[in-house]
Amino acid sequence: MTGTAARTRPHADETRNRLMDAAAAAFAERGFHGTSTRDIAAAAGLSPAAVYVHHRSKEELLHQISLRGHVATLELMRHAIASTDDPTGQLIAVVRSFAAYHARANTSARVINYELAALSEDHLAEVLEIRRTITAELRGVVERGVASGAFDTANPRLAATALLSLGIDVARWYREEREWSPDDIGTQYADLALRMVGAQR
Amino acid sequence: MTGTAARTRPHADETRNRLMDAAAAAFAERGFHGTSTRDIAAAAGLSPAAVYVHHRSKEELLHQISLRGHVATLELMRHAIASTDDPTGQLIAVVRSFAAYHARANTSARVINYELAALSEDHLAEVLEIRRTITAELRGVVERGVASGAFDTANPRLAATALLSLGIDVARWYREEREWSPDDIGTQYADLALRMVGAQR
DNA sequence: CCAAACTAAGCGTGCGCTTAGTTTGCGTGC
DNA sequence: GCACGCAAACTAAGCGCACGCTTAGTTTGG
Numbered sequence: 352m353t354g355t356a357a358r359t360r361p362h363a364d365e366t367r368n369r370l371m372d373a374a375a376a377a378f379a380e381r382g383f384h385g386t387s388t389r390d391i392a393a394a395a396g397l398s399p400a401a402v403y404v405h406h407r408s409k410e411e412l413l414h415q416i417s418l419r420g421h422v423a424t425l426e427l428m429r430h431a432i433a434s435t436d437d438p439t440g441q442l443i444a445v446v447r448s449f450a451a452y453h454a455r456a457n458t459s460a461r462v463i464n465y466e467l468a469a470l471s472e473d474h475l476a477e478v479l480e481i482r483r484t485i486t487a488e489l490r491g492v493v494e495r496g497v498a499s500g501a502f503d504t505a506n507p508r509l510a511a512t513a514l515l516s517l518g519i520d521v522a523r524w525y526r527e528e529r530e531w532s533p534d535d536i537g538t539q540y541a542d543l544a545l546r547m548v549g550a551q552r
Numbered sequence: 553m554t555g556t557a558a559r560t561r562p563h564a565d566e567t568r569n570r571l572m573d574a575a576a577a578a579f580a581e582r583g584f585h586g587t588s589t590r591d592i593a594a595a596a597g598l599s600p601a602a603v604y605v606h607h608r609s610k611e612e613l614l615h616q617i618s619l620r621g622h623v624a625t626l627e628l629m630r631h632a633i634a635s636t637d638d639p640t641g642q643l644i645a646v647v648r649s650f651a652a653y654h655a656r657a658n659t660s661a662r663v664i665n666y667e668l669a670a671l672s673e674d675h676l677a678e679v680l681e682i683r684r685t686i687t688a689e690l691r692g693v694v695e696r697g698v699a700s701g702a703f704d705t706a707n708p709r710l711a712a713t714a715l716l717s718l719g720i721d722v723a724r725w726y727r728e729e730r731e732w733s734p735d736d737i738g739t740q741y742a743d744l745a746l747r748m749v750g751a752q753r
Numbered sequence: 754c755c756a757a758a759c760t761a762a763g764c765g766t767g768c769g770c771t772t773a774g775t776t777t778g779c780g781t782g783c
Numbered sequence: 784g785c786a787c788g789c790a791a792a793c794t795a796a797g798c799g800c801a802c803g804c805t806t807a808g809t810t811t812g813g
Contacts, residue, residue, distance in 0.1 A: 362778090363792070381669060384585035388769060398794045403770065405792095464724070465666055468582060509732065509740050512725065513718060520721040523665070524713065531710065539710050546747045563812090564758070589803060599760045604804065606758095 367405045369395045374412045379458040383413055383469035413466060414474040420456075420463040421481040427452055428488050438496030439550055445492055446514060446544040451537030453521035460522035489515055493548055503549035510548050517543070568606045570596045575613045580659040584614055584670035614667060615675040621657075621664040622682040628653055629689050639697035640751055646693055647715060647745040652738030654722035661723035690716055694749055704750035711749050718744070 373394035377386040388409050392399045406412045431444035453460045467475060490511040496502035504510045521536060531539075574595035578587040589610050593600045607613045632645035654661045668676060691712040697703035705711045722737060732740075 366792080382583050382585055384583055385670065387767075389767085399769095400771080400794060400796095401792080404794095409769070469586065505743075506740055509737075510744070513741070513744055516721040516725060517714060517718055519724075520717040523720075524717060536710075539707055540714070542706075543711070543714055543748050546750065547744050549747065567758080588801075590801085600803095601760055601762095601805080602758080605760095610803070 363405070366395070366397070366401075370397070370402060370405055371412065371416060374409075375416045375459045375462055378413065378416070378466055379461040383409075383462075383466045410469070410471055410474070413462070413469055414471070414478075416459060417463050417466070417470060417474070417478050418481075420459050421478055421485070424449075424452065424463075425481055425485050425488070428485060432488060432492060438492060438499055438501045439545070441492045442496060442502075442544055442548065442550070443541045445489060446518065447537035447541040449515075449518040450521050450540035451533040453518050454525040454531075454533035454536045457522045457525045460519070464519050464522060486511070486515060496548060496550070501551060503551070504547070507548075513547060514544055564606070567596070567598070567602075571598070571603060571606055572613065572617060575610075576617045576660050576663055579614065579617070579667055580662040584610075584663075584667045611670070611672055611675070614663070614670055615672070615679075617660060618664050618667070618671060618675070618679050619682075621660050622679055622686070625650075625653065625664070626682055626686050626689070629686060633689060633693060639693060639700055639702045640746070642693045643697060643703075643745055643749065643751070644742045646690060647719065648738035648742040650716075650719040651722050651741035652734040654719050655726040655732075655734035655737045658723045658726045661720070665720050665723060687712070687716060697749060697751070702752060704752070705748070708749075714748060715745055 370391060374386070374391045377390050377394060380386075381390075386409075388402050389399045391409075391412070392402050395401070402409075402412070406415070427448050428445055431448045432441050434444050435441055467478065470478060490508065493502065493504070493507045493511045493514070497504060497507050517540065521540075525533075525536070571592060575587070575592045578591050578595060581587075582591075587610075589603050590600045592610075592613070593603050596602070603610075603613075607616070628649050629646055632649045633642050635645050636642055668679065671679060691709065694703065694705070694708045694712045694715070698705060698708050718741065722741075726734075726737070
């Protein structure tokens, strides 16, 4: 009796993940409604029916991708904030990792940010709750910076919205072969962020 | 002989536009592939077949919406730049009008920016050419500002990309009922833009 | 009167998903 | 160390439906 998790065969998890990766790539390229379950199965090297061995529905596949991505993003952000007590350092860490993540993981980030409308009502509500938390974390950094005098901005809420927006949109325009690496973007976006919030130097 | 344009009956143009508006609203909400031609016809108060009286295909409808929007955006940007010779003034005017436009016309702007993948190869190429021109116009403003000493930024190309990105993403997050009007966003985004490029005060 | 505007009906196709199986490979008894 | 039982992994076939679009007409209005 080693618990239920030990029951699944090794091969099943690998195939499950292969299907999720194939689905994420397809959703990123052609959108949820532009992708068929046959497309996903073929990309994973399986028959159309195999999708339903591992996942309840096409929407559930999207939900899993979306949920994983949102949880990872929130953890990334909290990890960055926890790295220091200084609001300026927190802003640098948050924007750097957030922007770099949206470049590096631009495929799944596009699904996460642009396919929300294809989620079921319940799944959307679940994901929106995480998004609100992500927004609140970033807002907190900006507001603490303003309160401590480290930042100077007339509208901290709008500044936080713009910072989040700037990071998310990286997933839309970033292409691997172009002039900047994810880390370049992270570093330079952190500089832009300091300017946007009026960080004292 | 007053030309071919005078041949169409008044009612036809109105219905044509009504179909385009219905299509733009539907594409913005559910995406191109998530919208059926029956949806579009019903939203315009017509039978499914009526779509094909006025438009060759669903893709052509998207192409018209996309083309109109891109041309309008380019004109908006050129008009803003032509309003003054001063790079700082040009940046303020461009960012203000670009951001406000993406808030005000967020429905069609979402279609324009997030449904590119659904265009045919030829239509996509046509639209991407306009997008390159829009990027070049904004880049020009930033580069002239740096050259004249009005702006101070280590990477003008990335700064221009970020400014464009910030404006476009307004269409994703903006909702009418929220705390800022399109003009509020335009004004405050212009301030952020000046900070981002290191405008001298 | 007659072309333009519009519709009822429906064609062929590809969709999400299910059913009814076959194949695979690990755990067990000997 | 090997045959075997049997659940898990996977597939071939196909169901019912909604899709984009067409055809063959009817209605409308200058």
